[in-house]
Amino acid sequence: MPNAIPAxxxxxxxxxxxxxxxxxxxxxGRTLAxxxxxxxxxxxxxxxxxxxxxxxxxxxxxxxxxxxxxxEDKKPGWWDSCIGPGKPFDTRRFFVVSLNNLxxxxxxxxxxxxxxxxxxxxxxxxPIITVRDWVKSQxxxxxxxxxxxxxxxxxxxLGGMQALQWAIDFPDGLRHAIAIAAAPKLSAQNIAFNExxxxxxxxxxxxxxxxxxxxxxxxxxxxxxxxxxGHITYLSDDAMRAKFGRELREGKLxxxxxVEFQVESYLRYQGQSFVERFDANTYLLMTKVxxxxxxxxxxxxxxxxxxKAATARFFVIAFTSDWRxxxxxSREIVRALLDNDxxxxxxxxxSSEGHDAFLMPNAHYQTLLHTYLERxxxxxxx
Amino acid sequence: xxxxxxxxxxxxxxxxxxxxxxxxxxxxxxxxxxNATRGVSSYGLEIDGSNIIKCIEAGVNVIQTDLDAGLSxxxxxxxxxxxxxxxxxxxxxxxxxxxxxxxxxREGIVTFPNFGHWQNRVQIxxxxxxxxxxxxxxxxxNTPNIHLCTLRDFEQLCAKNGISVLQRTVVDHxxxxxxxxxxxxxxxxxxxxxxxxxxSDV
Numbered sequence: 001m002p003n004a005i006p007a008x009x010x011x012x013x014x015x016x017x018x019x020x021x022x023x024x025x026x027x028x029g030r031t032l033a034x035x036x037x038x039x040x041x042x043x044x045x046x047x048x049x050x051x052x053x054x055x056x057x058x059x060x061x062x063x064x065x066x067x068x069x070x071x072e073d074k075k076p077g078w079w080d081s082c083i084g085p086g087k088p089f090d091t092r093r094f095f096v097v098s099l100n101n102l103x104x105x106x107x108x109x110x111x112x113x114x115x116x117x118x119x120x121x122x123x124x125x126x127p128i129i130t131v132r133d134w135v136k137s138q139x140x141x142x143x144x145x146x147x148x149x150x151x152x153x154x155x156x157x158l159g160g161m162q163a164l165q166w167a168i169d170f171p172d173g174l175r176h177a178i179a180i181a182a183a184p185k186l187s188a189q190n191i192a193f194n195e196x197x198x199x200x201x202x203x204x205x206x207x208x209x210x211x212x213x214x215x216x217x218x219x220x221x222x223x224x225x226x227x228x229x230g231h232i233t234y235l236s237d238d239a240m241r242a243k244f245g246r247e248l249r250e251g252k253l254x255x256x257x258x259v260e261f262q263v264e265s266y267l268r269y270q271g272q273s274f275v276e277r278f279d280a281n282t283y284l285l286m287t288k289v290x291x292x293x294x295x296x297x298x299x300x301x302x303x304x305x306x307x308k309a310a311t312a313r314f315f316v317i318a319f320t321s322d323w324r325x326x327x328x329x330s331r332e333i334v335r336a337l338l339d340n341d342x343x344x345x346x347x348x349x350x351s352s353e354g355h356d357a358f359l360m361p362n363a364h365y366q367t368l369l370h371t372y373l374e375r376x377x378x379x380x381x382x
Numbered sequence: 383x384x385x386x387x388x389x390x391x392x393x394x395x396x397x398x399x400x401x402x403x404x405x406x407x408x409x410x411x412x413x414x415x416x417n418a419t420r421g422v423s424s425y426g427l428e429i430d431g432s433n434i435i436k437c438i439e440a441g442v443n444v445i446q447t448d449l450d451a452g453l454s455x456x457x458x459x460x461x462x463x464x465x466x467x468x469x470x471x472x473x474x475x476x477x478x479x480x481x482x483x484x485x486x487x488r489e490g491i492v493t494f495p496n497f498g499h500w501q502n503r504v505q506i507x508x509x510x511x512x513x514x515x516x517x518x519x520x521x522x523x524n525t526p527n528i529h530l531c532t533l534r535d536f537e538q539l540c541a542k543n544g545i546s547v548l549q550r551t552v553v554d555h556x557x558x559x560x561x562x563x564x565x566x567x568x569x570x571x572x573x574x575x576x577x578x579x580x581x582s583d584v
Binding site: 347 | 401425444
């Protein structure tokens with residue numbers, strides 16, 4: 001943490017855990033008899049319980065979206081730029097809830113958790129989860145916190161997909177859905193990248209078919225490769241050129257295969273540090289959640305039909321240099337909403353940061369979110 | 383917020399409770415006005431990021447888009463009115479955009495600065511330079527207005543493209559009418575407002 005907690009930070013936060021003993025029937029046909037969800041909250045729920053915002057995380061995110069866990073933390077939560085007093089999700093007005101999704105590796109029930117049936121970690125036997133399953137579990141978390149309707153459900157990338165699914169599955173469960181840098185489903189290219197990531201992990205000799213916990217090893221190389229590949233798709237060509245160019249670490253070519261270019265060093269660092277904080281089985285699972293997301297599939301592949309029953313107001317945001325989920329993908333969502341005469345606004349933000357832009361501080365982006373959330377605040381009377 | 387006087391004229395042309403699309407909606411003031419006075423359901427299209435923020439602040443639905451890329455996100459006949467206010471002269475393909483307006487909407491409404499106004503004619507004829515005026519404040523090299531036209535030009539295009547004019551109002555810069563403008567609209571009118579639809583025989 002910086003020397004002093006910034007005035008616009010939510011400060012020190014403590015994650016909480018809720019245990020759910022009502023079985024959760026999953027899309028895959030299996031049932032989780034019981035499970036735990038880890039979450040954090042920022043701000044206070046008002047008496048009318050109308051000011052709650054649900055923040056949904058993306059592929060490698062977790063419940064720690066804002067503030068610090070300990071004074072010595074070097075970095076705040078992953079969306080600290082947007083959550084806090086005076087920030088777009090203003091914690092003086094809103095009660096912000098952020099959870100670690102099922103299948104995660106940061107405390108909510110997932111592959112690293114002990115399977116009560118065997119007494120051993122689930123590992124690869126953890127059921128494949130879907131966005132719909134997540135939304136169901138999030139609704140139960142909301143109910144446990146006394147929230148029957150979210151003022152807004154917000155997320156970027158895979159998080160934006162959850163916001164969409166919310167609007168489809170629980171039309172009355174939210175007033176606003178804010179989907180940032182998202183897509184209505186993955187393209188073949190998106191799935192292809194995920195498959196290479198999975199192959200990297202599964203072909204690591206330390207993977208042991210997912211049972212690596214029992215061997216006291218981690219498929220480090222595979223997970224690192226998966227993350228390196230993912231990271232390339234999060235950045236734009238321009239951002240990489242601006243950040244690294246062809247700069248050499250030692251200033252000259254060494255005619256070998258060691259790290260020479262700065263971009264190599266950066267990717268390796270990203271990959272290595274990811275291995276320290278993320279579980280390979282969870283990574284596999286998260287890529288599957290992405291691949292399977294396709295709310296239109298249940299409606300004869302008609303996205304407009306899928307969104308027909310939605311009553312939320314939508315705010316869709318895309319970034320110009322995002323080629324993983326490009327603006328054209330967001331416009332598919334907008335179009336389906338327009339088909340239904342739903343209330344929707346769409347902003348296309350000029351950014352060179354690629355898909356990662358949704359997490360980066362950007363004055364225009366933050367003003368947009370802030371302005372929209374002000375409107376939500378007025379609506380719910382805070 | 384000061385209301386632009388042409389808003390009132392447009393508003394009178396709009397049936398209450400109808401569906402409206404505003405092309406180049408700027409800060410959303412017209413739509414906010416129509417939402418409030420006519421109870422319409424509406425969307426605005428706008429390209430400028432700072433205007434998008436203003437629209438969101440005004441509580442209107444806005445889609446950030448480039449009008450020159452067309453209206454392909456909208457189905458045919460999805461609106462009662464498609465409005466193009468002070469923007470026709472700034473797009474690359476005004477003729478195609480008019481067609482698009484009447485594809486997605488039942489009726490179109492446009493407003494534009496009349497290039498045939500006598501002051502413009504004088505500046506070209508006697509001054510020998512491109513007109514600069516209250517309604518056309520830019521120099522030729524930095525103007526967004528790349529397709530200026532006169533009332534006659536516009537009506538000729540309508541006739542050629544099977545568009546019938548339902549209503550025309552010509553006003554001065556303060557959006558006042560007058561007998562002179564009714565007699566010599568193309569000479570004395572500064573701003574033209576048209577409501578039109580697809581000719582039924584087309």
